Amino acid sequence: MTTNVLICDDSGFARRQMARSIPDAWDVNISFAEHGKDAIEQIKDGKGDVLFLDLNMPVMDGYQTMQYIRDHDLPSLVIVVSGDVQAEARNRMVAMGALDFIRKPIDNEKLTTILRQYGLYTGAPEATGKSGQAPIDAAQIVAPKKEDRIDAYRELVNVAMGRAGESLASLFDEFIDLPIPNVNELETTELHMAIAEIHSNTSVSAVSKGFISAGIAGEALVIFNDSNFANIVELLKYDESEVTEALELEALMDVSNILIGACLNALSEQLNVKLSHNHPIILGRHRNLDNLLQSTISRWNKVMAIEIGYSIKKHDIQFDLLLLIPGHAMEQVYTRLVNATEGRHA
Known part of the structure; x- marks a missing residue:
């Protein structure tokens, strides 16, 4: 069954990075949100079975978004993906109901492990860190x-x-x-x-x-x-x-x-x-x-x-x-x- 995945981050560069980190074998339909308010509307529309959520964003940040999801019991499993890796940031989000917390930049292997741990992805582990790619010249x-x-x-x-x-x-x-x-x-x-x-x-x-x-x-x-x-x-x-x-x-x-x-x-x-x-x-x-x-x-x-x-x-x-x-x-x-x-x- 296809999982509706929503990636919420104010950076287009970060959203693309996150989308590319998702295992190829995971049957997903990916949507994007630029801030928490946008994400909440899309979750209400059924597009956020799983939400990858940044913390520092305009309009509505990750803390406010997580609080809203909890207060209104929205049907979304949240994994925080953030550059803010303070212990208190992680503890606050997990206390509000986030499944887990991943630091940026994304570690593909860790992401796959977390998805398998929570039963979100059951495919075979994928190879990561392939070598042999020539560096890109300016x-x-x-x-x-x-x-x-x-x-x-x-x-x-x-x-x-x-x-x-x-x-x-x-x-x-x-x-x-x-x-x-x-x-x-x-x-x-x-x-x-x-x-x-x-x-x-x-x-x-x-x-x-x-x-x-x-x-x-x-x-x-x-x-x-x-x-x-x-x-x-x-x-x-x-x-x-x-x-x-x-x-x-x-x-x-x-x-x-x-x-x-x-x-x-x-x-x-x-x-x-x-x-x-x-x-x-x-x-x-x-x-x-x-x-x-x-x-x-x-x-x-x-x-x-x-x-x-x-x-x-x-x-x-x-x-x-x-x-x-x-x-x-x-x-x-x-x-x-x-x-x-x-x-x-x-």
């Missing part, structure tokens, strides 16, 4: 539309953001609220305007760490609103009782190292490259953000700017991770992302 890729490229970059960063969030949750022993990453291809002059909107008229401190690999280079920055430091230091539980300038500096470096390191490691894994990291440096303390970044962005004409706003709401803590990748590296990032994705689904 010239072989049909030039994607800008919005498709941005969507792919956003999904790439969504996974990296989730890994970094998991590391921060462990550091602070708190749940980290994760946003939808803000990804833009900008001229440097436009970047100045975008930066001004992140921390308008606010005194900030920032740590910078460069990264590089074959054809890929960029800079990662963690930007702290200076008013947050006392709360951050308190959560880190240092031995010192007084919040001094030295202790603020230690907190800034500790958080930045974990956040940037986890994010870049996740990018390396997805792009199948080894990104070399520079030692982190203090870009500036107690300064206007636009002035602080002037020297960083002046050497580039065009950049891919990725802004992720992490927060711990109950402690009134917010800080931003800003990834800047110059224009000449963006094509290489896209090519490697497509290659890595093809390899996982070969």
Whole structure:
């Protein structure tokens, strides 16, 4: 009997990845939803016997969608597929009735195991990780539309953001609220305007760490609103009782190292490259953000700017991770992302 499968994710790139991960021998009819509200309507129309559900989405996120499904007893078996891999995220969704939780990017073998475990798929295990596929050269890729490229970059960063969030949750022993990453291809002059909107008229401190690999280079920055430091230091539980300038500096470096390191490691894994990291440096303390970044962005004409706003709401803590990748590296990032994705689904 055919199973109606619904894939709910705000990223078209992620929806395609998920669809390609479904075992070939599973008799399914696949539909797609871009957010939870869309998914709920389709479940009511009988299109969601099994729902693969993302967490971070606009309109209605995964938590709200799962709550609605439970409250209204909708006939759908839910498997969460998310870049947010915090233990609390998994526990919250399972407590609301989700069958299981799979981290992005999809592991085909694990997906098949879960489907068989719950009796959703009874076919023979399928071979995964085939080798021998030639890598795709940039010239072989049909030039994607800008919005498709941005969507792919956003999904790439969504996974990296989730890994970094998991590391921060462990550091602070708190749940980290994760946003939808803000990804833009900008001229440097436009970047100045975008930066001004992140921390308008606010005194900030920032740590910078460069990264590089074959054809890929960029800079990662963690930007702290200076008013947050006392709360951050308190959560880190240092031995010192007084919040001094030295202790603020230690907190800034500790958080930045974990956040940037986890994010870049996740990018390396997805792009199948080894990104070399520079030692982190203090870009500036107690300064206007636009002035602080002037020297960083002046050497580039065009950049891919990725802004992720992490927060711990109950402690009134917010800080931003800003990834800047110059224009000449963006094509290489896209090519490697497509290659890595093809390899996982070969």
